[in-house]
Amino acid sequence: MRMPRRGLVIQAKTRWLLVGLALLFSLILLMYLLECAPQTDGNGSLPGVVGEGMGKEYYQALLQEQEEHYLNRATSLKRQIAQLKQELQEMSDKLKSLQEKKSPKVNGMNYQGTKEQTSNDLLEFLHSQIDKAEVSVGAKLPSEYGVIPFESFTSMKVFQLEMGLTRHPEEKPVRKDKRDELVEVIEAGLEVINNPDEEDGQDEDDGVGDRQLYSENDFIEGYYRTERDKGTQYELFYKKMDGMEYRHVTLFRPFGPLMKVKSETVDISRSIINIIVPLAGRTEAFAQFMQNFRDVCIHQDKRVHLTVVYFGQDGLSEVKSILESVARETDFHNFTLVSLNEEFNRGRGLDMGARAWEKGEVLMFFCDVDVYFTAEFLNSCRLNAEPGKKVFYPVVFSLYNPAIVYANQDIPPPVEQQLVHKKDSGFWRDFGFGMTCQYRTDFLTVGGFDLEVKGWGGEDVHLYRKYLHGELMVVRTPVPGLFHLWHEKHCADELTPEQYRMCIQSKAMNEASHSHLGMLVFRDEIEAHLRKQAYRTNSEPVG
Numbered sequence: 001m002r003m004p005r006r007g008l009v010i011q012a013k014t015r016w017l018l019v020g021l022a023l024l025f026s027l028i029l030l031m032y033l034l035e036c037a038p039q040t041d042g043n044g045s046l047p048g049v050v051g052e053g054m055g056k057e058y059y060q061a062l063l064q065e066q067e068e069h070y071l072n073r074a075t076s077l078k079r080q081i082a083q084l085k086q087e088l089q090e091m092s093d094k095l096k097s098l099q100e101k102k103s104p105k106v107n108g109m110n111y112q113g114t115k116e117q118t119s120n121d122l123l124e125f126l127h128s129q130i131d132k133a134e135v136s137v138g139a140k141l142p143s144e145y146g147v148i149p150f151e152s153f154t155s156m157k158v159f160q161l162e163m164g165l166t167r168h169p170e171e172k173p174v175r176k177d178k179r180d181e182l183v184e185v186i187e188a189g190l191e192v193i194n195n196p197d198e199e200d201g202q203d204e205d206d207g208v209g210d211r212q213l214y215s216e217n218d219f220i221e222g223y224y225r226t227e228r229d230k231g232t233q234y235e236l237f238y239k240k241m242d243g244m245e246y247r248h249v250t251l252f253r254p255f256g257p258l259m260k261v262k263s264e265t266v267d268i269s270r271s272i273i274n275i276i277v278p279l280a281g282r283t284e285a286f287a288q289f290m291q292n293f294r295d296v297c298i299h300q301d302k303r304v305h306l307t308v309v310y311f312g313q314d315g316l317s318e319v320k321s322i323l324e325s326v327a328r329e330t331d332f333h334n335f336t337l338v339s340l341n342e343e344f345n346r347g348r349g350l351d352m353g354a355r356a357w358e359k360g361e362v363l364m365f366f367c368d369v370d371v372y373f374t375a376e377f378l379n380s381c382r383l384n385a386e387p388g389k390k391v392f393y394p395v396v397f398s399l400y401n402p403a404i405v406y407a408n409q410d411i412p413p414p415v416e417q418q419l420v421h422k423k424d425s426g427f428w429r430d431f432g433f434g435m436t437c438q439y440r441t442d443f444l445t446v447g448g449f450d451l452e453v454k455g456w457g458g459e460d461v462h463l464y465r466k467y468l469h470g471e472l473m474v475v476r477t478p479v480p481g482l483f484h485l486w487h488e489k490h491c492a493d494e495l496t497p498e499q500y501r502m503c504i505q506s507k508a509m510n511e512a513s514h515s516h517l518g519m520l521v522f523r524d525e526i527e528a529h530l531r532k533q534a535y536r537t538n539s540e541p542v543g
Helices: 002-036 056-102 108-132 176-194 283-301 316-330 346-356 375-384 440-445 459-468 497-511 514-521 523-539
Strands: 151-153 219-227 231-239 246-254 273-279 304-311 335-340 363-366 371-373 390-399 426-429 436-439 473-484
Touching: 108 246, 176 219, 176 231, 176 246, 273 283, 273 346, 273 375, 283 304, 283 316, 283 371, 283 375, 304 316, 304 346, 316 335, 335 346, 346 363, 346 440, 346 459, 363 375, 363 440, 375 390, 375 436, 375 473, 426 473, 436 440, 436 459, 459 473, 514 523
Parallel strands: 273 304, 273 363, 304 335, 390 473
Antiparallel strands: 151 219, 219 231, 231 246, 363 436, 371 473, 390 426, 390 436
C-alpha cells in the first residue's frame, strides 16, 4: 500500500510544479509586454486607469488612430506647402529674369542677393494686397451699390446672391475648383487653430493635451468675397459641439502680379464662317433673319457662307424665293439650300448642314432663325474657336415679349432698337447651348449630334457634354452681339400635366421680367388705385 501512496504524492508535486511554472511564465510574459509597450509623448495622462474598464490596448489603438489622422493632415499640408513654394519659386524666377534683362551685368555674388531680393519683393507685394483690401478696416464707398457682398457656405452647401438662371440660392458646389477651394480653406483654418503662432495669443509651451483640437466636424459656417484686383477674403467660424466659444479665423488669398502667358497675332481676314440654320415653316421669321443677314454678313463682314436645311415641303418655295431675291439684289451666291422631306429634327439638320460642306476645313456657326447677331460677334466667333484646341459656346441674351416690355408705347420699336442689355428687356440664357462656333473637323471627331433626339431641345446639351468630356477647351462667356428674339411659345394639349406645367413655366420665364410679370398680376389692383386717385382729384373743389 505504500507504493501507490508514494506515486500519488509524486504526481501531486509534479502537477503543482507545472502550475507554478505556468504562472511564472505568464508573469514574465506580462512584465515583458508592459516593458516593451510604446510610451506616449508628453506628460498628460489619458482618462481612466489601465485595466479599469478599458485595457491599455484600447488606448494604444486610440493613440495610433489619432497619429494616423495627424499624419494624413500633415501630408495634406506638406503637399499644399510644396505647391505654394513651387508657385512662389516660379514667380521669383519670373521677377529675377525681368531684373536680369534690366541689369545684364550682374555677377555671381550679386545673383544670390538678387534672388533673395525678388523673393522679399514678392512677399512684400502679397502682403500689400492684404493691406489694400477691405479686410481689417472698412473702405469709403460712393453708394450702397459699391459694396462687395459675401457669399456664405457650410461644409456641404453654398448660399449665393448671383444666381443666374441655372444656379440656385442654395446648392452644393458642382464645379471641382470651387469644391477644392472650400475644402482647402476649411483645412487651412483648422491648421491655424490647432497649430497657433505666437501672434495668435496662445502659449506655445501648452501641450496638445491641454488644448482642444478642432476637426472638420467643428466647422460651422464661413463667408467669402473676392475683390477682383486684390484677392479673396474668407471668414471662418468653428465651434465644439458641447462648447459655447467660437473660434474665428480670417484668411486672405492675395492675387499675385500679372504674368504673361502668351502674345500672338491672329489673322482672321481669310476665315470663312459657314452659318448653318435648320428650318421648318416660319417663313416670316426667316425673311426677318435674312434682312439681318443681308446687313451684317453681305454688306459688312463679307466672309460667310449660308447653309439652310429645310424640313418638309410646306413653305419650301417661299424660302427659295427669299434666297433668290437676296442673290439678285446683292449678287450674293454663297448659300446652300438642303431640302429634307421628313419630320423636323434640329440635330439632324445641323449635322446635314455640316456634312454638306465639301471644301475641306471650315468654321461653323450653328444658328437659329430667331437669332440676331452683329458683325462684331462674327469676329468673336473667329477669335474664340481654334481647330483641335478650342470651341466657342457664347451665352445668348434672350429678349422678353416686346408687347409687355414696351406696353406704354402704341407699338413696339423696331427690332434694332430693342437690342439693349437691360434687366427688364431680357436675360442671359445661360441654360442654352444651341448657338456655338466650332470647326468642322472637331465636330466630326466628337461624333456630331445625337440624332435620336427628336424635335427641339436636348441635342445641343449632348454635343456640349461631348466637348466637356474631351480635351478641347470650351470657351463659355456672354457676348454683347448675340440676341435671341422673342417669339410666342405654344404648349400643346397633348402634353402630360407635368410637361404642360413645365412648358408654362418656361413660357413665363421667356415672357417678361419679374417686375413686369408682377405688374400684370396686380394690374386690377393698380387700375383700381388709379381710378380712386382720379376720382379724388376730380372731387376736390377748384380754387
